[in-house]
Amino acid sequence: MAQEYRVLLEYADKINPESASDYIKVGGYKGLEKARSMNPKDLTEEVKKSGLRGRGGAGFNAGMKWSFVPQYPETKYVVCNLDEGEPGTYKDRIICQKNAQALLEGMAICGYAIGSNQGYIYCRGEYPFVVELLKNAIGNAKESGALGEFNIEVRMGAGAYVCGEETALIESIEGHRGEPRFKPPFPGVEGLWRMPTVVNNVETFACLPFILTKGAEWFAGIGAKSYPGTKVLTLTGDIENATYFEVPTDYLLRDVIYELGGGVKGGKKLKAVQVGGTSGAFIPPQNLDTPIDFDSMGAIGAALGSGAVFVMDETRDIVDIVNRIAKFFEHESCGQCTPCREGTFHCKEIMEKINNGRGSLKDIENLKVLTRVMVKASLCGLGQAAPIPITSTLTHFEYEYLRKLM
Amino acid sequence: MDIKLTIDGKEVVVPQGTMLIDACRQAGADIPTFCYDPDLKLAGSCRMCVVQPKGWRNLVASCVTPAQNGMVIETDSPDVIESRKVVLELMLSRHKLTCHTCEKDGECNLQDYCYRYGVTESRFDGKVHNLFKDDSNPFIERDYDKCIMCTRCVRACDEITGARAINIMDRGHHAKISTAFDGELVDSPCVFCGQCIMVCPVGALTSKIAAGKGKAAQNDKVLTTCTYCGTGCTLELNVKNDKIVGVTSNRDPELSPVNRGALCVKGRFGWDFVNSPERLTTPLIKENGEFREASWDEALGLAAEKIKGIKEQYGPDSLSMFSSARITNEENYLAQKLMRAAIGSNNVDHCARL
Numbered sequence A: 001m002a003q004e005y006r007v008l009l010e011y012a013d014k015i016n017p018e019s020a021s022d023y024i025k026v027g028g029y030k031g032l033e034k035a036r037s038m039n040p041k042d043l044t045e046e047v048k049k050s051g052l053r054g055r056g057g058a059g060f061n062a063g064m065k066w067s068f069v070p071q072y073p074e075t076k077y078v079v080c081n082l083d084e085g086e087p088g089t090y091k092d093r094i095i096c097q098k099n100a101q102a103l104l105e106g107m108a109i110c111g112y113a114i115g116s117n118q119g120y121i122y123c124r125g126e127y128p129f130v131v132e133l134l135k136n137a138i139g140n141a142k143e144s145g146a147l148g149e150f151n152i153e154v155r156m157g158a159g160a161y162v163c164g165e166e167t168a169l170i171e172s173i174e175g176h177r178g179e180p181r182f183k184p185p186f187p188g189v190e191g192l193w194r195m196p197t198v199v200n201n202v203e204t205f206a207c208l209p210f211i212l213t214k215g216a217e218w219f220a221g222i223g224a225k226s227y228p229g230t231k232v233l234t235l236t237g238d239i240e241n242a243t244y245f246e247v248p249t250d251y252l253l254r255d256v257i258y259e260l261g262g263g264v265k266g267g268k269k270l271k272a273v274q275v276g277g278t279s280g281a282f283i284p285p286q287n288l289d290t291p292i293d294f295d296s297m298g299a300i301g302a303a304l305g306s307g308a309v310f311v312m313d314e315t316r317d318i319v320d321i322v323n324r325i326a327k328f329f330e331h332e333s334c335g336q337c338t339p340c341r342e343g344t345f346h347c348k349e350i351m352e353k354i355n356n357g358r359g360s361l362k363d364i365e366n367l368k369v370l371t372r373v374m375v376k377a378s379l380c381g382l383g384q385a386a387p388i389p390i391t392s393t394l395t396h397f398e399y400e401y402l403r404k405l406m
Numbered sequence B: 001m002d003i004k005l006t007i008d009g010k011e012v013v014v015p016q017g018t019m020l021i022d023a024c025r026q027a028g029a030d031i032p033t034f035c036y037d038p039d040l041k042l043a044g045s046c047r048m049c050v051v052q053p054k055g056w057r058n059l060v061a062s063c064v065t066p067a068q069n070g071m072v073i074e075t076d077s078p079d080v081i082e083s084r085k086v087v088l089e090l091m092l093s094r095h096k097l098t099c100h101t102c103e104k105d106g107e108c109n110l111q112d113y114c115y116r117y118g119v120t121e122s123r124f125d126g127k128v129h130n131l132f133k134d135d136s137n138p139f140i141e142r143d144y145d146k147c148i149m150c151t152r153c154v155r156a157c158d159e160i161t162g163a164r165a166i167n168i169m170d171r172g173h174h175a176k177i178s179t180a181f182d183g184e185l186v187d188s189p190c191v192f193c194g195q196c197i198m199v200c201p202v203g204a205l206t207s208k209i210a211a212g213k214g215k216a217a218q219n220d221k222v223l224t225t226c227t228y229c230g231t232g233c234t235l236e237l238n239v240k241n242d243k244i245v246g247v248t249s250n251r252d253p254e255l256s257p258v259n260r261g262a263l264c265v266k267g268r269f270g271w272d273f274v275n276s277p278e279r280l281t282t283p284l285i286k287e288n289g290e291f292r293e294a295s296w297d298e299a300l301g302l303a304a305e306k307i308k309g310i311k312e313q314y315g316p317d318s319l320s321m322f323s324s325a326r327i328t329n330e331e332n333y334l335a336q337k338l339m340r341a342a343i344g345s346n347n348v349d350h351c352a353r354l
């Protein structure tokens, strides 16, 4: 039977996440020590070699991202993305609550690699208790001397989903409206206060201490070859065990639902599963035998995203769910670019019309044109991904739409 | 360093760092834009200027994407055309489409691009937001039911004028341009320079002073220098039936070298005195407490004679010259020269010292 494989969460509930000494007792801060004994270039190479790819959704090779950071100017920043705005996702909160020191250590490792002494954690506004926890953990780590020169400040978001997008996040830390910037320039070259900045997800940072202590090869050998390591998943919806799990990345989606998840709630049949958060594709049951890693998910037109797994049983009304998702995006669009600002609104309008039994084939046609343009022409990932629930359900569950038409 | 790329099948060579939009224009492609303004910081937000780089998954906004060596670009692929059309339709779906009475009719980007792409109406049902509010100021009409949210006004206000009177308020589909607390311009730091009107690509911001007197696109344009102060800004007079009916900006740095189209409230809005019946149009001489009209020769002769008389009777220092900021540097130079060389006094002063 497929098992959980805990790396980041190995000592969950066994140590006090705020306490540096607890963490050190179970081998913590050894990774940072090792990192600091290396040449920063070699350290970046080591991380590259581990194959660690971003856990925030885009799946970019972490070491590669760091290698784009120029040596000068001297002021550089390490930013941790703990915005976690994706509905159904709470794995970053869990990592903080179970092992906050690993996150701090990971950030310090990155800081050493790129030559930065200043880190920021941008925390979701709905997590004030995590802010408290992190502040205590940082205080504790500073006192213990484990972080050395490296400083970390916690900044709090104000509830905008788009502020999870790395450049909107940077704007928000700077005190501006949370609007994504166009790229290039990428944050690695021009980020926080226009200085070179590495933005990584909580889970990405938290992997680093283990990569350093156990070696890049060890990490590269876990799970899927092209997206190695473990992934923390959060299960929600019609599932028996609606909780979180850490699994190797070659774990099958079917096993996530039927082994760890304990199957669909009440023994019902599965209608669809949405992986990666609200902007994820709806995956039909016939695609369940897919590993959860980034590329395998991509191959079936889905995305691992944040690792949220939202299970829908046979009684669920797909069009109604997609309509709610469309409302979410209409509300969360920053309003900067035309395809998303107006497109999310019209997606919602058309979905509502269809859901209320007033839609026609023409509406579906218009929806297809509109979503195509949003994906191709929006400025940031929000507008590019917002249509995916619609397009994926039009592909796999078209009959659910058709039966609601006038 | 120069780089080479292929645009619509044509090879072009541009310096590294060139944006795609300029490379495309160099290749002869007419790229439509709304938010792009070469004098302002880039926004890359309207997505009208999208082009297709070969092998890339998505389209890119050419105004914010640097050209790369070896790129192969299509500026009118079916995807590009579809995107531009949909962008236009999305704008139209909430637009107060009243071209017939719009001041911008004939030189409006939205109108022009809809014409170019054959967009008569929107496939998407929307409605005008009803954002129009009467803003009590005498100069600027703000009709945000025609706004396409390009933010050029916000950037011009900040970057050219430095007033920061307006910004974006709210989010998503509800985002709109507003002053702090969504009030009126008079209660904001607005200085009524009208730079926002100058950059607005549509008819959302227009001059109240020129309203109804003639659509700018149909007026004759006469370049002149503003007479209000010595800065010497170029004005573009809008002339209809031999009457001044408005002032607009000419942003060509060759033709408007001093101000590149930027003006102040006086230059842009203070021209209606030209046609005022109260305006002096000939010199006047006061006789027995009453003014009468006179010719320039007579008036200047009289002034010269009086000045000479005073100088002879009381000496040159009994005279002083008070000159004006409303004349040019050269004229001010001549004024002090007249005082020092012809009259022989150093009593020269200027209103700008007050």
Ligand SMILES: Cc1cc2nc3c(=O)[nH]c(=O)nc-3n(C[C@H](O)[C@H](O)[C@H](O)COP(=O)(O)O)c2cc1C
Pocket: A053, A054, A055, A056, A057, A058, A059, A060, A081, A082, A083, A084, A085, A086, A161, A162, A163, A164, A165, A166, A167, A199, A200, A201, A202, A204, A205, A380, A381, A382
């Ligand atoms: C709309 C939007 C929301 C996002 N939200 C998050 C988020 O909550 N947390 C996160 O880590 N990344 C989020 N991302 C991805 C970030 O932009 C960025 O890719 C990521 O933080 C990089 O870290 P990684 O390479 O470690 O994954 C979001 C992206 C978009 C477009």
Ligand code: SF4
Pocket: A162, A179, A180, A332, A333, A334, A335, A336, A337, A338, A340, A341, A378, A379, A380, A381, A382, A383, A384
């Ligand atoms: S895609 Fe949406 S969220 Fe992203 S910049 Fe455009 S309007 Fe803002």
Ligand code: SF4
Pocket: B095, B096, B097, B098, B099, B100, B102, B103, B104, B105, B106, B108, B109, B110, B111, B146, B202, B203, B204
């Ligand atoms: S702004 Fe342009 S499209 Fe809109 S009414 Fe005026 S001329 Fe027509």
Ligand code: SF4
Pocket: B140, B153, B156, B157, B158, B161, B163, B164, B165, B166, B185, B189, B190, B191, B192, B193, B194, B195, B196, B197
């Ligand atoms: S008139 Fe000038 S100061 Fe006032 S909003 Fe427009 S640009 Fe800003």
Ligand code: SF4
Pocket: B146, B147, B148, B149, B150, B151, B152, B153, B154, B177, B196, B199, B200, B201, B202, B204, B205
């Ligand atoms: S008022 Fe004009 S310049 Fe300002 S955002 Fe709207 S369309 Fe653009």
Ligand code: FES
Pocket: B032, B033, B034, B035, B036, B043, B044, B045, B046, B047, B048, B049, B050, B061, B062, B063, B064
């Ligand atoms: S003109 Fe390029 S995005 Fe607006």
